[in-house]
Amino acid sequence: MSTTLWVNARLACMADAAGSAQDRVLERGALLTRGDRIVWAGALEALPAAVRADARDPATHWQEVDLGGALVTPGLIDCHTHLVYGGSRAREFEQRLQGVSYEAIALAGGGIRATVNATRAASDASLYEQAAARLRAYLREGVTTVEIKSGYGLTEHDEARLLRTARRLGQDAAVDVRTTYLAAHALAPEYAGRADDYIDAVCRWLSTLHAEGLVDAVDAFCETIGFTLAQTERVFAAARALGLPVKLHAEQLSNQHGSALAARYGALSCDHLEYLDQGGIEAMAAAGTVAVLLPGAYYFLRETRLPPVAALRAAGVPIAIATDHNPGTSPVLSPLLMLNMACVLFRLTPWEALRGMTTHAARALGLQATHGILAAGHRADFVAWGVDDVSELAYAIGRNPCQRIVYRGTERVPAPGGHTTGAVARRETP
Ligand code: NIG
Ligand code: FE
Numbered sequence: 001m002s003t004t005l006w007v008n009a010r011l012a013c014m015a016d017a018a019g020s021a022q023d024r025v026l027e028r029g030a031l032l033t034r035g036d037r038i039v040w041a042g043a044l045e046a047l048p049a050a051v052r053a054d055a056r057d058p059a060t061h062w063q064e065v066d067l068g069g070a071l072v073t074p075g076l077i078d079c080h081t082h083l084v085y086g087g088s089r090a091r092e093f094e095q096r097l098q099g100v101s102y103e104a105i106a107l108a109g110g111g112i113r114a115t116v117n118a119t120r121a122a123s124d125a126s127l128y129e130q131a132a133a134r135l136r137a138y139l140r141e142g143v144t145t146v147e148i149k150s151g152y153g154l155t156e157h158d159e160a161r162l163l164r165t166a167r168r169l170g171q172d173a174a175v176d177v178r179t180t181y182l183a184a185h186a187l188a189p190e191y192a193g194r195a196d197d198y199i200d201a202v203c204r205w206l207s208t209l210h211a212e213g214l215v216d217a218v219d220a221f222c223e224t225i226g227f228t229l230a231q232t233e234r235v236f237a238a239a240r241a242l243g244l245p246v247k248l249h250a251e252q253l254s255n256q257h258g259s260a261l262a263a264r265y266g267a268l269s270c271d272h273l274e275y276l277d278q279g280g281i282e283a284m285a286a287a288g289t290v291a292v293l294l295p296g297a298y299y300f301l302r303e304t305r306l307p308p309v310a311a312l313r314a315a316g317v318p319i320a321i322a323t324d325h326n327p328g329t330s331p332v333l334s335p336l337l338m339l340n341m342a343c344v345l346f347r348l349t350p351w352e353a354l355r356g357m358t359t360h361a362a363r364a365l366g367l368q369a370t371h372g373i374l375a376a377g378h379r380a381d382f383v384a385w386g387v388d389d390v391s392e393l394a395y396a397i398g399r400n401p402c403q404r405i406v407y408r409g410t411e412r413v414p415a416p417g418g419h420t421t422g423a424v425a426r427r428e429t430p
Contacts, residue, residue: 002061003039004409005052006031009072012390013041013374014359021359023351025390029072033380034060036408041374065411067384070403073354073393074374075144075381076335077361080271080292080322082182083169084131084162085152087118089327102301102329103253106225112152112186115327119152119162127165134325135169137333139412142383142402145176147322147365149219151185156205159183163214174407176381178365180247181206184220184227184235199231203238210242217268217366221249222258229261236265245366251275252297263287269320269364273307274298281308285315290364292320293356295341296330309346319348320364321356339394350394380409 011029016022030044032055040051056062092105092114105111119127131148138146148166153159163179170177183202191198209215218239222232226249236246245268250258252272259270259280270276270284271292284291291312297303312319321342324330332338335357342353362372370379384404387393392401405412 001035002063002409003032003034003055003057004062005055005064006033006067006072006406007044007064008069009067009384010069011041011374012071012073012354014074014355015373015375017042017375019373019375021355023390025071031072031374031380031382033406033409036380036410038374038376038378038380040376067404070384071387071390071393072374072382072384073142073390074358074372075383075405075407076142076357077145077365077367077372078138078143078322078325078335078357079147079269079290079320079361079364080294080324081146081148082151082324082326083134083146083148084127084150084165085115085119085327086122086127086130087115087327089114089331092328096301103225106186111225111328113189115152116154116186116188120155120158124161124165127161128168131165131169132173134333135173135175138323138335139173139175139405140402141334141336141400142385142405143175143335144381144383144405144407145178145362145365145367145371147178147180147217149180149182149185151182151219151221154183154186154188155190156201156208159205160209160212160214163209167214174405174410174412176371178216178367179214180217180219181209181215181244182219182221184232185249186221186226195227195231199227199234202235206235206238206244207242210244215244217245217247219247219249222256222261223249223253224256225253229256229258232258233261233265236261240265247271247292247364251277251280255280259284259289263289268366271322271324272297273312274303274305276308276312278308278311281311281315281317284312285317290318290320290360292322292361292364293342293346294322294324294330295338295345296332297324297326298345299341300330300332307346309348318360318363319352319356320360321348321353322361322364336393336400337397340397343394350391353394354390380406382406
């Protein structure tokens with residue numbers, strides 16, 4: 001195990017020592033890490049001599065790293081992606097540019113169903129390689145935790161393939177992967193006209209996949225072109241019976257009151273939320289459910305109805321931001337671009353946007369005790385950025401100021417040319 005004192009950082013811890021939110025950059029900051037954990041974070045001159053002496057345990061390897069005055073934030077967390085799938089939906093993109101709606105394409109058998117066909121046809125190796133290539137883009141921009149949903153298989157076998165691929169990505173690359181079971185994403189073609197039977201199958205498969213250790217959370221698409229409130233509730237009940245947390249694609253295209261249902265099940269998050277009403281907001285606030293806003297999908301679908309940001313803020317609902325990477329509504333591979341879009345499209349402040357991809361994203365994955373802030377006891381996942389201020393992370397478009405990425409206390413090996421190009425960063429052997 002090695003102990004590192006990272007000095008000369010300008011720290012955006014995203015919280016004070018007690019864990020309360022803080023929009024403040026701490027000058028002359030330092031982080032003391034031991035193994036994969038932060039032991040201490042603060043201004044270097046405040047580092048207690050005893051803590052420093054303790055950390056210099058002769059049994060551990062000690063080093064000091066100068067971060068050169070970089071802005072240091074927690075590693076970015078993308079809490080909503082559909083990274084594993086086959087094929088592309090560029091043709092559908094063209095159709096939509098000509099005015100055909102997302103719903104109409106789905107009802108005609110395209111949309112999610114088109115990706116399901118391409119995914120089922122893809123080999124395991126090809127699914128892995130395609131997703132790994134996408135993941136590389138995330139890693140270059142400072143992502144240290146990513147959620148990956150299933151939902152393009154829609155058979156037990158194919159949902160398992162997607163979840164296993166996600167797990168493998170997490171084992172191979174220097175990133176934490178959290179998996180979400182989303183078989184209730186669209187009706188499998190084998191069950192046409194029998195949505196309730198399909199939901200029975202979805203619940204059965206869940207037990208098997210959970211027993212294989214493939215599922216960290218359970219999600220559904222509650223929508224006119226997805227599943228009803230009652231069907232969604234059956235999926236939630238199956239998750240609850242297994243002790244698994246739930247989340248929901250809710251109020252994306254219409255108000256189905258899915259958020260209030262999800263809140264009743266203590267959901268980690270409700271995601272999209274353009275059509276969320278006050279009742280849903282209050283239910284989420286009472287349940288501590290995170291609102292995950294997805295500006296990429298809002299933009300790509302040319303949605304005009306904004307999520308109720310002011311009301312969410314007023315109710316104290318934590319707001320997270322994610323890419324929602326998927327081939328249909330958000331073919332986005334830049335988490336940093338989402339910070340920009342969250343500010344420009346949804347009027348979040350740059351600090352709110354960054355909190356949305358760190359602290360609140362951690363909460364949306366149930367990881368708030370260990371991830372998303374720079375504080376003692378939390379994971380030593382952080383990024384050194386070559387910028388002066390947090391606002392610059394959200395301001396620039398197409399610029400990657402990421403200088404160094406530390407994952408579990410170890411610097412990710414930069415690819416040739418630095419973090420902005422190159423191959424997937426592999427885990428270092430300890
Ligand atoms: O989050 N809304 C449902 N699921 C995805 C889109 C999936 C697709 O079109 O392939 C979303 O936007
Ligand atoms: Fe999604």
